[in-house]
Amino acid sequence: MDKLLIRGGRRLHGEVRVSGAKNAALPELCAALLTAEPVVLHNVPRLQDVSTMLKLVRHMGVTAERDDNGTVQLNAADLTNPEAPYELVKTMRASVLALGPLVARFGHAKVSLPGGCGIGSRPVDQHIKGLRAMGAEIDVEHGYMMARLQPGLTRLRGARITTDMVTVTGTENLMMAAALAEGETVLENAAQEPEIPDLAEMLIRMGAKIEGHGSSRIRIQGVERLHGCEHSVVADRIEAGTFLCAVAATGGDVLLREARADHLDAVIEKLRDAGATVLEEAGGVRVRSEGRLKAQSFRTTEYPGFPTDMQAQFMALNIVSEGASTVTETIFENRMMHVNELLRLGARIQTDGRTAMIEGVPRLSGATVMATDLRASACLVIAGLVAEGETVVDRIYHLDRGYDRIERKLGALGADIERIS
Ligand SMILES: CC(=O)N[C@H]1[C@@H](OP(=O)(O)OP(=O)(O)OC[C@H]2O[C@@H](n3ccc(=O)[nH]c3=O)[C@H](O)[C@@H]2O)O[C@H](CO)[C@@H](O)[C@@H]1O
Numbered sequence: 133m134d135k136l137l138i139r140g141g142r143r144l145h146g147e148v149r150v151s152g153a154k155n156a157a158l159p160e161l162c163a164a165l166l167t168a169e170p171v172v173l174h175n176v177p178r179l180q181d182v183s184t185m186l187k188l189v190r191h192m193g194v195t196a197e198r199d200d201n202g203t204v205q206l207n208a209a210d211l212t213n214p215e216a217p218y219e220l221v222k223t224m225r226a227s228v229l230a231l232g233p234l235v236a237r238f239g240h241a242k243v244s245l246p247g248g249c250g251i252g253s254r255p256v257d258q259h260i261k262g263l264r265a266m267g268a269e270i271d272v273e274h275g276y277m278m279a280r281l282q283p284g285l286t287r288l289r290g291a292r293i294t295t296d297m298v299t300v301t302g303t304e305n306l307m308m309a310a311a312l313a314e315g316e317t318v319l320e321n322a323a324q325e326p327e328i329p330d331l332a333e334m335l336i337r338m339g340a341k342i343e344g345h346g347s348s349r350i351r352i353q354g355v356e357r358l359h360g361c362e363h364s365v366v367a368d369r370i371e372a373g374t375f376l377c378a379v380a381a382t383g384g385d386v387l388l389r390e391a392r393a394d395h396l397d398a399v400i401e402k403l404r405d406a407g408a409t410v411l412e413e414a415g416g417v418r419v420r421s422e423g424r425l426k427a428q429s430f431r432t433t434e435y436p437g438f439p440t441d442m443q444a445q446f447m448a449l450n451i452v453s454e455g456a457s458t459v460t461e462t463i464f465e466n467r468m469m470h471v472n473e474l475l476r477l478g479a480r481i482q483t484d485g486r487t488a489m490i491e492g493v494p495r496l497s498g499a500t501v502m503a504t505d506l507r508a509s510a511c512l513v514i515a516g517l518v519a520e521g522e523t524v525v526d527r528i529y530h531l532d533r534g535y536d537r538i539e540r541k542l543g544a545l546g547a548d549i550e551r552i553s
């Protein structure tokens with residue numbers, strides 16, 4: 133099993149290119165299931181989750197070729213098997229995004245419930261509720277969602293759907309299904325994360341009629357057929373945010389090429405309050421940091437609030453900043469697993485349910501720590517970059533799910549970091 137060995141204490145300098153977003157690429161690969169024409173996606177990141185999604189669509193009968201420049205060509209003309217088996221789905225929740233497109237195009241689908249995940253129970257009841265409102269019958273049997281159209285229907289039909297909570301993949305699944313439904317769908321309480329407008333723009337290129345994406349009410353006029361398209365995946369705001377926190381914690385001066393400051397307002401504001409300099413420049417975002425920063429309290433909320441996917445990485449900065457801070461996780465019930473590992477590095481943190489109370493310390497000392505989930509892994513990498521001596525981050529298969537060669541990118545900025553087996 134791969135691990136990362138980090139010798140901390142180096143400042144980061146130079147330039148790094150931010151990859152395409154995992155959370156946009158995954159739904160966009162599923163959007164290719166909506167058409168029998170070729171789809172070309174550019175700027176697809178090299179991640180384990182992308183490899184898993186490609187395996188999944190190939191299993192259905194889709195041809196999918198990836199080149200070394202981040203372009204994926206897909207063709208779902210001969211898709212004969214609208215099924216997502218547990219074996220391919222268990223490591224990646226985003227596989228639930230196959231459900232909406234498959235029912236919309238084929239009228240039936242069999243998709244495994246996504247496997248349990250450390251950060252919370254993560255049910256998909258809202259996906260099911262929305263598709264039922266659009267005329268699908270969905271039974272959950274033997275761990276699978278078995279979906280088909282209600283008798284008498286030949287296509288899904290548009291509906292007005294208000295989800296019980298804001299759900300990112302729920303909004304994406306229903307938006308894709310609605311694109312091929314008969315009539316109008318209105319999604320109320322829709323998620324507004326930047327990956328949603330990016331997916332909507334791709335669907336519009338395919339001939340979908342969508343308005344309001346990026347707001348909490350999305351209107352979709354279904355069309356009978358969608359066609360192929362070419363689309364470039366938006367830059368990964370969470371990867372960019374992770375690098376911002378890393379530089380803020382270690383000190384240094386780095387230009388994040390392709391990063392979108394407008395997708396990171398809540399994080400950038402906190403970094404500036406902490407004392408880092410964050411500047412929007414032509415082609416990217418620059419971060420400069422000198423000395424110890426001031427700890428910042430925050431609560432995670434839906435976009436445009438502070439992203440839950442940045443909570444752990446910002447906590448890694450807070451533990452070495454001056455002063456006390458409070459971090460509250462409101463989206464997932466179990467997303468504090470990095471805390472115990474940070475304690476092993478010398479952090480001072482107390483937790484009470486979903487809240488962590490942190491007392492900043494001037495130094496951390498390297499140790500072996502275990503990654504428990506994707507962003508917890510990134511948090512431990514940042515802490516390792518700051519800690520004195522050697523830190524080994526174990527179980528980095530979590531990290532590989534969502535970061536495109538992070539050790540190479542950090543190494544190019546001057547970090548002493550290597551992958552070991
Ligand atoms: C592939 C992808 O894009 N993943 C992101 C997506 O996950 P994902 O789309 O799974 O997260 P959701 O926005 O759906 O989850 C938000 C909250 O709603 C709950 N919920 C959701 C759906 C549902 O049917 N029932 C239900 O109870 C979840 O358990 C969670 O507590 O958004 C999360 C929140 O920004 C991010 O952390 C993930 O990185």
Ligand SMILES: C=C(OP(=O)(O)O)C(=O)O
Nearest residue numbers: 224225226441506507534
């Ligand atoms: C939780 C995350 O991803 P996923 O929804 O794919 O598990 C994440 O990207 O931080």
